[in-house]
């Protein structure tokens with residue numbers, strides 16, 4: 001694994017912009033004009049971390065392999081909390097890749113689902129302790145998901161407007177909250193799960209594929225802290241959208257910036 005290239009290279013002093021600078025000892029630069037010193041990590045995402053670059057690279061690798069924080073901390077020889085903050089840094093780095101505001105267009109699948117909560121009791125829409133999540137998938141493209149306060153018509157239609165270009169063809173199930181899509185300027189086709197699962201092109205198997213991908217992974221964690229859930233959901237979105245890419249490379253490229 002290449003440790004070089006994660007940190008910025010300095011060609012001038014960040015204080016006085018003088019060009020007479022040098023490496024004085026491991027990890028430290030010095031300006032011979034203004035006499036100031038600075039760390040090799042200055043301005044990098046790793047500035048606050050005291051962990052060696054080799055360990056950062058290994059942490060990204062372990063994250064890619066979906067190793068738990070506990071197991072990763074043993075392999076890295078780092079405290080649980082340190083490993084946790086490294087994972088957190090990786091998740092926040094990923095967040096930059098998932099928050100782009102281009103609207104989806106073409107053929108879109110829209111659906112909502114519930115995450116978390118106890119297994120007992122009411123299931124499905126309106127179950128207590130469950131976190132509602134809204135999802136959009138562009139066929140042949142990416143999925144985008146987010147936690148919502150509720151699944152009322154206004155909420156879901158407003159989100160659809162924000163994230164999908166008008167005139168797109170939107171596929172949903174029979175849920176009433178999607179009733180207004182046509183009056184918002186979308187073409188709208190519905191699939192009735194009660195009748196048959198897929199009717200020609202009228203299906204939402206794509207977004208449902210994401211729901212099961214995400215829920216399979218969440219099972220391993222025996223529930224996620226509701227406060228951390230939005231960040232974790234974005235991680236799952238990222239893993240799904242980049243499931244055919246080299247995650248390690250994608251994260252490293254992002255970590256450098």
Ligand SMILES: [Zn+2]
Nearest residue numbers: 013016031034
């Ligand atoms: Zn200087």
